[in-house]
Amino acid sequence: MSEPAVFTPVEMVRRLVAFDTVSARSNLDLIRWVADYLAGHGIAARLTYDEARTKANLFATIGPAEAGGGVILSGHTDVVPVTGQAWDSDPFTVVERDGKLYGRGTADMKSFLAIALALVPEFRARALKRPIHLALSFDEEVGCNGVGHLIADLPEGRARPRLVVIGEPTLMAVANAHKGSFVFRTTVTGLEAHSSAPQRGVNAIFAASEIIQFIAALASEARAEPLPGSGFVPPYTSFNVGMIEGGTAANIIPRHCAFTWEFRTLPGVEPEALRRRVDRFVEGELLPRLRQVHAEASVATEVLAQVPSLVPEERSPAEELARQLTGANDTIVVAFGTEAGLFQAAGIPAIVCGPGSIDQAHKPNEFIALEQIEAGAAFQRRLADWAAR
Numbered sequence: 079m080s081e082p083a084v085f086t087p088v089e090m091v092r093r094l095v096a097f098d099t100v101s102a103r104s105n106l107d108l109i110r111w112v113a114d115y116l117a118g119h120g121i122a123a124r125l126t127y128d129e130a131r132t133k134a135n136l137f138a139t140i141g142p143a144e145a146g147g148g149v150i151l152s153g154h155t156d157v158v159p160v161t162g163q164a165w166d167s168d169p170f171t172v173v174e175r176d177g178k179l180y181g182r183g184t185a186d187m188k189s190f191l192a193i194a195l196a197l198v199p200e201f202r203a204r205a206l207k208r209p210i211h212l213a214l215s216f217d218e219e220v221g222c223n224g225v226g227h228l229i230a231d232l233p234e235g236r237a238r239p240r241l242v243v244i245g246e247p248t249l250m251a252v253a254n255a256h257k258g259s260f261v262f263r264t265t266v267t268g269l270e271a272h273s274s275a276p277q278r279g280v281n282a283i284f285a286a287s288e289i290i291q292f293i294a295a296l297a298s299e300a301r302a303e304p305l306p307g308s309g310f311v312p313p314y315t316s317f318n319v320g321m322i323e324g325g326t327a328a329n330i331i332p333r334h335c336a337f338t339w340e341f342r343t344l345p346g347v348e349p350e351a352l353r354r355r356v357d358r359f360v361e362g363e364l365l366p367r368l369r370q371v372h373a374e375a376s377v378a379t380e381v382l383a384q385v386p387s388l389v390p391e392e393r394s395p396a397e398e399l400a401r402q403l404t405g406a407n408d409t410i411v412v413a414f415g416t417e418a419g420l421f422q423a424a425g426i427p428a429i430v431c432g433p434g435s436i437d438q439a440h441k442p443n444e445f446i447a448l449e450q451i452e453a454g455a456a457f458q459r460r461l462a463d464w465a466a467r
């Protein structure tokens with residue numbers, strides 16, 4: 079067997095960014111490469127797949143799994159598209175300039191994973207008393223749809239990880255809360271008729287606009303009840319209707335209208351309760367009226383994404399460890415959703431803390447400062463010190 083491959087964190091960032099893992103594509107090349115790399119260091123990886131088996135999560139454990147009390151370092155492997163963005167260099171070839179590494183995913187969030195992978199030989203060389211787990215997920219950027227398979231596959235009992243650090247870019251600040259994000263597509267089906275005979279048709283656009291007005295009223299209600307001191311901007315649950323389509327001509331009563339909408343919940347706000355209020359309006363008020371004209375009129379809502387909020391937990395072991403390792407006295411809240419809420423919902427305390435800035439994420443010429451890579455590596459080395467104690 080050949081010598082196990084060794085990378086510096088920066089070399090590993092270059093390697094991971096070179097895999098074009100835009101969410102619409104398969105991430106299997108990256109995952110297989112990582113699994114081989116880990117195997118070279120004597121570490122087995124567990125893969126969990128999407129239904130089509132074109133994408134996978136990877137979970138691996140360094141150190142004594144049976145000892146329990148382990149920490150997961152978790153990040154997503156997918157990146158947002160580069161199409162239509164004006165990049166000064168190839169997004170999938172890391173370019174170093176003025177102390178920064180440019181490339182898609184450098185900030186969000188391959189550098190965090192790259193640091194962890196590059197440090198695997200160091201982790202291995204330590205006599206860890208508690209394991210360090212690595213979790214690499216797929217389809218985060220399209221609604222955190224992948225990591226659920228990994229979470230469902232986590233070991234139970236004593237070997238169950240004790241907490242998780244989600245390495246989304248926070249400039250290494252410790253974030254203990256974010257809003258939830260819930261995205262839906264609602265399709266109204268009415269009945270076509272000549273526009274001169276409204277009594278014979280069911281106008282799907284009128285019906286959709288009533289639901290939209292109901293959502294707008296929920297938005298006003300939420301805005302009127304802010305949670306000052308929550309740290310969030312804005313400090314209330316927000317709503318949006320982002321897309322709408324329907325109808326075929328000015329003189330046809332439209333049979334079809336569909337719109338895409340979302341709400342972003344403050345931690346502690348029950349998304350199901352909001353969804354139920356919309357459903358009650360539709361089923362209790364709107365549909366009975368439509369069905370007086372046309373018995374088959376319908377309203378169907380599908381869930382496109384559901385990312386639960388990260389609820390701040392007093393004295394959470396995840397927060398305490400992250401503060402200890404960073405030396406941070408304060409915590410922050412972040413405006414973006416992460417996989418943290420899904421781990422938390424599975425009973426694993428979660429914190430968001432990683433190198434790089436979200437300000438550079440999703441943009442052309444995305445970058446991470448080299449000093450952030452160093453800060454991220456220092457954090458993970460201190461984690462290894464902690465795990466070896």
Ligand SMILES: [Zn+2]
Pocket residue numbers: 154186187218246
């Ligand atoms: Zn991200």
